[in-house]
Amino acid sequence: MTILVVGSVxxxxxxxxTVQRERLLGGSATYFSCAAGFFAPARLVAVxxxxxxxxxxxxxxxxxxxxxxxxxxEGKTFTYSCRxxxxxxxRTTLSTELNVFADFHPRLPESYRDSDLVFLANIHxxxxxxxxxxxxxxxxxxxxxxxxxxxxxxxxxRRLLRDVDVLMVNDEEAKMMTGERHLPRAARRVLEWxxxxxxxxxxxxxxxxxxxDGVFAAPAYPLEEIFDPTGAGDAFAGGxxxxxxxxxxxxDAAFRLSVVYGSTLASFAVEDFSLNRLSxxxxxxxxERVCGFRDISTFHDPDLE
Amino acid sequence: MTILVVGSVxxxxxxxxTVQRERLLGGSATYFSCAAGFFAPARLVAVxxxxxxxxxxxxxxxxxxxxxxxxxxEGKTFTYSCRxxxxxxxRTTLSTELNVFADFHPRLPESYRDSDLVFLANIHxxxxxxxxxxxxxxxxxxxxxxxxxxxxxxxxxRRLLRDVDVLMVNDEEAKMMTGERHLPRAARRVLEWxxxxxxxxxxxxxxxxxxxDGVFAAPAYPLEEIFDPTGAGDAFAGGxxxxxxxxxxxxDAAFRLSVVYGSTLASFAVEDFSLNRLSxxxxxxxxERVCGFRDISTFHDPDLE
Numbered sequence: 001m002t003i004l005v006v007g008s009v010x011x012x013x014x015x016x017x018t019v020q021r022e023r024l025l026g027g028s029a030t031y032f033s034c035a036a037g038f039f040a041p042a043r044l045v046a047v048x049x050x051x052x053x054x055x056x057x058x059x060x061x062x063x064x065x066x067x068x069x070x071x072x073x074e075g076k077t078f079t080y081s082c083r084x085x086x087x088x089x090x091r092t093t094l095s096t097e098l099n100v101f102a103d104f105h106p107r108l109p110e111s112y113r114d115s116d117l118v119f120l121a122n123i124h125x126x127x128x129x130x131x132x133x134x135x136x137x138x139x140x141x142x143x144x145x146x147x148x149x150x151x152x153x154x155x156x157x158r159r160l161l162r163d164v165d166v167l168m169v170n171d172e173e174a175k176m177m178t179g180e181r182h183l184p185r186a187a188r189r190v191l192e193w194x195x196x197x198x199x200x201x202x203x204x205x206x207x208x209x210x211x212x213d214g215v216f217a218a219p220a221y222p223l224e225e226i227f228d229p230t231g232a233g234d235a236f237a238g239g240x241x242x243x244x245x246x247x248x249x250x251x252d253a254a255f256r257l258s259v260v261y262g263s264t265l266a267s268f269a270v271e272d273f274s275l276n277r278l279s280x281x282x283x284x285x286x287x288e289r290v291c292g293f294r295d296i297s298t299f300h301d302p303d304l305e
Numbered sequence: 306m307t308i309l310v311v312g313s314v315x316x317x318x319x320x321x322x323t324v325q326r327e328r329l330l331g332g333s334a335t336y337f338s339c340a341a342g343f344f345a346p347a348r349l350v351a352v353x354x355x356x357x358x359x360x361x362x363x364x365x366x367x368x369x370x371x372x373x374x375x376x377x378x379e380g381k382t383f384t385y386s387c388r389x390x391x392x393x394x395x396r397t398t399l400s401t402e403l404n405v406f407a408d409f410h411p412r413l414p415e416s417y418r419d420s421d422l423v424f425l426a427n428i429h430x431x432x433x434x435x436x437x438x439x440x441x442x443x444x445x446x447x448x449x450x451x452x453x454x455x456x457x458x459x460x461x462x463r464r465l466l467r468d469v470d471v472l473m474v475n476d477e478e479a480k481m482m483t484g485e486r487h488l489p490r491a492a493r494r495v496l497e498w499x500x501x502x503x504x505x506x507x508x509x510x511x512x513x514x515x516x517x518d519g520v521f522a523a524p525a526y527p528l529e530e531i532f533d534p535t536g537a538g539d540a541f542a543g544g545x546x547x548x549x550x551x552x553x554x555x556x557d558a559a560f561r562l563s564v565v566y567g568s569t570l571a572s573f574a575v576e577d578f579s580l581n582r583l584s585x586x587x588x589x590x591x592x593e594r595v596c597g598f599r600d601i602s603t604f605h606d607p608d609l610e
Binding site for chain 1: 393488515525561592599600601604
């Protein structure tokens with residue numbers, strides 16, 4: 001199955017409690033497509049400025065990303081600056097310079113319109129809707145969103161969700177969006193709005209997926225050190241959609257395994273700044289960590305066998 | 306294997322955002338022993354006042370609790386009052402009347418001293434140490450503690466931990482105790498102090514167990530409604546130790562399955578106030594929910610089979 005992603009490609013300034021780095025390759029669509037590329041080529045629709053560096057085009061190509069839909073516009077690439085607290089779950093946005101992203105309207109090349117699996121990364125719901133208008137009956141539409149759109153564009157978001165199969169958000173967003181403080185109830189609400197699956201990313205607590213088939217929960221991989229949490233959610237989404245593409249199936253078993261592959265890609269993404277870890281990752285390492293996920297979540301009850 | 310628990314038996318006043326209840330049967334040792342009783346009789350060492358009601362002695366007996374070590378002292382039973390916020394993870398203690406618990410020093414009946422599995426519920430570490438002095442080479446010692454003892458009796462706690470096999474605490478306590486904000490690092494520290502296993506209770510995020518055998522993570526059971534979180538951690542411990550007793554084994558597989566049984570008992574405990582749900586629970590319901598835990602955490606990768 002073919003994969004399409006629409007989202008941001010950015011340069012990030014990131015400060016963690018111990019290290020500060022500038023002009024790192026970042027952006028939701030970047031993390032997504034590099035993670036998905038381990039499974040199937042990802043078709044990327046995004047915009048960069050004239051300052052986007054050749055080595056970064058090169059990195060994307062090397063990671064199996066199809067760049068036909070990557071527009072180069074006059075001006076500078078979107079720049080994002082943030083700081084992580086000692087508790088790395090807490091991120092403060094320091095600045096957002098939209099630059100070429102300010103007037104961005106996604107335009108799908110003709111060859112992208114028949115994509116099977118579409119991921120709408122976290123951009124304005126109206127732009128996400130514009131993408132769907134240009135697609136021809138995808139087999140699956142997944143999307144992310146954020147507190148800003150829940151607060152300022154909720155009607156558009158609700159309209160979008162009618163055509164979305166899988167909503168992927170974090171704990172807080174799922175609760176905020178539904179006004180339910182208890183996740184299983186929030187999930188039931190979301191599943192009434194359109195999506196048939198809700199995938200909730202919970203950082204160090206792992207991922208939980210709700211659907212009519214029941215609940216599946218995967219723990220986070222217990223890393224001793226987290227260098228940079230930026231992009232973890234998008235790397236998750238890339239591994240998740242990539243794994244679905246490789247399996248060529250959309251049944252519950254395929255979704256469960258895809259949650260594990262998504263968690264695996266996310267766990268690698270945070271082991272270094274920017275795309276550094278993903279750019280040197282190997283399929284063997286991915287497989288080994290998926291085995292690790294099985295080890296940490298398996299138990300046997302002789303009475304149930 | 307035989308089970309011994311030392312802790313509190315109390316009357317609780319509990320207020321949730323929707324309901325307020327007074328003089329509910331509560332206490333760490335109460336929840337523990339009623340949960341453990343589904344697997345093996347629990348020997349209870351605690352103290353109550355003359356006001357402790359006959360129906361509550363009766364409930365404990367019916368739930369397989371050995372009451373030889375339950376002292377009835379002059380005065381009133383320990384009383385605890387708390388309020389839960391709309392986010393039920395947040396509990397405020399309103400009052401603590403120690404009453405007969407103020408001068409409590411655990412005294413083990415002779416027949417209890419050879420117990421195989423000892424659980425030291427959350428009481429002052431010096432009292433926990435007094436219990437260990439009265440035991441004859443238990444096969445396993447597990448203990449709980451709380452922020453109060455970490456702040457005011459850390460030296461005693463560290464001394465205790467040298468003789469403890471399994472430390473069972475919540476996320477915040479594990480981090481506070483070690484000064485590490487990242488749980489896998491906190492776990493490594495605790496395992497250097499004496500315990501061979503650290504079991505971390507994370508409420509709605511489940512449980513994670515660290516040991517030299519690796520990591521095991523179990524999700525929380527996705528309940529739509531939580532009536533009263535009081536006692537969940539102690540019901541977990543009771544199911545955990547009870548399951549070890551029934552399996553008669555202390556290998557890693559036995560511990561993993563025991564985490565699931567502990568999580569199962571905890572998930573029932575919160576479905577009603579006080580011991581109400583545990584008092585009407587059946588072995589068939591326990592088994593069914595353990596199957597449910599397997600369903601929510603199982604995935605298959607054809608490439609790894």
